[in-house]
Amino acid sequence: MTETRKFRRPRLNMLLMLFLGLATTVAWLSVVYLPTPLVNRMMREDISREAESWRMRVLHALENGSLTFETGQLSPQDTAWLDEVTTLSDIYRFKLFTADGEVFWSSRPSDIGTVNNKPYFQSVVAMGEKYYKAEMKPMDEVDGHLHAAVDHHLPGDMLCVAEIYTPVMRDGRFIGAIEFYTDLTAMGHTFTARLRNIFLGLSSISLILLVMTSVVIRRSGRAQLRVIRQRAVKERELMEDQMRLARDVRLLGELNEWLQSSRSLGELFEMVGRFMSHILPDSEGSVYVYSNSRDVLMGSASWNGGHHCDHIRAEDCWGLRRGRTYTFGSAEVDFPCGHSETQDERPSFCFPVLAHGETVGLLHLKAKAGVTLEDFRASQKLAQMCAEQISLAIANVQMRDQLHDRSIRDPLTGLYNRRHLTETLRRQLDRASREDRPLSILSIDVDHFKRFNDTHGHDAGDMVLRAVGSVLEQLCDGDETACRMGGEEFMLLLPDLSLQAAALRAEALRSAVERITVRYGEKNLPRITVSIGLAVYPEDGTMPQQLMKAADDALYDAKGRGRNQVALAGEEDPAAAPNATLLAAHRDGASAPEDDAA
Incomplete structure (x- = not known):
């Protein structure tokens, strides 16, 4: 039996070293061959997000919004704003199309009046889908290209240019499109360098593990193997924590971006429900907002199986009555809030939603069945950050609504102007x-x-x-x-x-x-x-x-x-x-x- 074990151990050790060597080789090869498709995909996703953001900015800035694409008419204020876009962003040229493909505005005046008859405009863009392509173009075709001291391109060099069409829809109908052009050359170099550094880091880690494993194999000590296993577990837990933190930060950033672009409270609460179900998957949730008279709070949204009442009073919530976050289920003696429909022993949070020093609503979270108090409380800091994002967004929408209402109302009679x-x-x-x-x-x-x-x-x-x-x-x-x-x-x-x-x-x-x-x-x-x-x-x-x-x-x-x-x-x-x-x-x-x- 002992000889059999001695025979198996060297064979296993050789297989392990062979596997680590193969992993190191694969990592080194990835440095050379993998970044290009990944960079192209990353740039496409980044440009798509940026194009969608600019589409919303253009529609918001135009005096008649999406109606402009049906009429094809721009006011002087619209033209002045559009002329400044290319000087204030990485976009060096863009066009506005009607549903028929006719350009009714372009940063390059010679394009105005032309018609896009290419098949993808009707088969892709007119169907409500984005159309993206990236190709190499001579530098002299890029409008407004500056040969600054930090720009190492020489005249005649080729630049990677992205061209993306974003459709403009109104009531489910295609009414026009926006085409953006942007130079991806610097971005591509940056992404490629970052990916190569990551793969180099991975290959270095693989090489380090190979050396460490060789030392451990030579010593063949159970204690050292146990240390390696414990270290691997800790590193895996740390990596999982870091990945979870990176995901939470990313979702929080996306939540803030979407909330700031919402046009109404109804749209805002729909976004909150969808994001919170991903950010805090172990919690049922609901959100309430004070009515204009501030005598009650109106139930606005719920997610992950949570429920919300049509309206509650501030006296129904211990968090609002005490003016700070209230945690139910953490103390030896505590009391549930009256607005919680399921009066069980599951822990819950009540976050007063504050904006500019004033309470504007309430965020209520309750642990799902089977979630422990320790795991639920670990999410409190993240939940508090979500409440802060929601509070600022609510305040911004309410302020925008008030300003808009004042701009269209007669102050004496309250009628429209x-x-x-x-x-x-x-x-x-x-x-x-x-x-x-x-x-x-x-x-x-x-x-x-x-x-x-x-x-x-x-x-x-x-x-x-x-x-x-x-x-x-x-x-x-x-x-x-x-x-x-x-x-x-x-x-x-x-x-x-x-x-x-x-x-x-x-x-x-x-x-x-x-x-x-x-x-x-x-x-x-x-x-x-x-x-x-x-x-x-x-x-x-x-x-x-x-x-x-x-x-x-x-x-x-x-x-x-x-x-x-x-x-x-x-x-x-x-x-x-x-x-x-x-x-x-x-x-x-x-x-x-x-x-x-x-």
């Missing part, structure tokens, strides 16, 4: 044209408004405007939009309403304003009335300015006829108009059929 009406009217006209739907617009003016200001003061005039704005807001339904155009002028946009229905709505509005009672000081202000002009699409205009002018002209007709009435665009004789009887019946409180019967 002229800018928002113009943009909404343009969209509604496009929709009405595509779907053959009616569209009506009311131009409204407060009668004798100057008398309120001159007789009772500007405060009384402001009260009158707020009262009229309140009536407009109450009468709006669905997609209907009420706006204050300035002074005592208002407009009401009524999609999907025909001339007859819009005339009845206008008369109802006039009657409702007439019934307003505004008390100022110790007495009531005089009766408030409005004159209304009505215009409809397409009879009175097909463009926003045409339709608004037709409604304004009708408004002037209503004022010329004595005010406190509704006038239709284009009617010469109000008494003979088809809707005159209907308006009169509505004004008198009777229905049109009853009047006809009488």
Whole structure:
């Protein structure tokens, strides 16, 4: 038996050394042959991510967003911003395409108006997929290439240039594309050097292991073998920890990038749910955000089997009540939070989500079944970092929403302003044209408004405007939009309403304003009335300015006829108009059929 063991050990030792030598050879060969395909793949993924990021930046910066690719029209501000892109990034040239492949803007003006008829544009890009290719080009074809002192390229050298198309989609439709060009030469050299250093390091490690194994084999001591096994276990655990840490850092960076690019809280919480299920796979989670009134927290998202209530109060959470992270299940005596639907003994965290010194929400995490308290608590630091990322993103979205709301709202009445009406009217006209739907617009003016200001003061005039704005807001339904155009002028946009229905709505509005009672000081202000002009699409205009002018002209007709009435665009004789009887019946409180019967 002893001789058999002595015979087997040298054979095993030789096999081990042969294996280590083969591994070292493979590692050295990898230094020469493997980096090129890996570098190409790494560069492609990196450029794809950068192109997607720039696509979102371009769409966000354009005044009309993705609609620009349908119209192919750019504002001067859009052109000025696009002209600066190549000077502020590694992109040296890029183009904007319509769905037909026509270039309507390019950093190289000579490309504007050309059409991309190549097969991949329709078979790949138009199908919503990115198209990427990298090829070597002469240096003189790269726009804006600078021969700086640190640039070791010589005139006539070939550069590795990446060309990538990113599709632009709207409501699931392909409406255009963005093509980016960037120089990959330096990036390729950097990635190649890094990969070679990694493979050199791996080969060096293999060589070191080979030498160490040779020494251990010579000594053939069980104690030394045991030390090697223990060391291998520790190194494996350390490597696993480092890989896990690198993965967590990568996911946190990606989470931050995606959260900062979200446009709404709904989109933000969808991203949070998807990322948290990967970052903390052993935890069920949910997130809550304070409502605008700050009396309750609204359940916004959950993941990994977690649940969230529709709303909770701050008193339901010990973390919010104590103003710091609360851990359930770690102390000898503790109490579960009221918002936890499953009242079991599994440990949990409650992280108050803070932004700019103010609590904006709550992140709740609970260990999955079978996860120990020690393993769950080991994830606390990572969970805290996630809560900080989420808090900043929530604060940024809320601040952006508030700024946007202020930019489209009239501060006195709270109604939308002229800018928002113009943009909404343009969209509604496009929709009405595509779907053959009616569209009506009311131009409204407060009668004798100057008398309120001159007789009772500007405060009384402001009260009158707020009262009229309140009536407009109450009468709006669905997609209907009420706006204050300035002074005592208002407009009401009524999609999907025909001339007859819009005339009845206008008369109802006039009657409702007439019934307003505004008390100022110790007495009531005089009766408030409005004159209304009505215009409809397409009879009175097909463009926003045409339709608004037709409604304004009708408004002037209503004022010329004595005010406190509704006038239709284009009617010469109000008494003979088809809707005159209907308006009169509505004004008198009777229905049109009853009047006809009488």
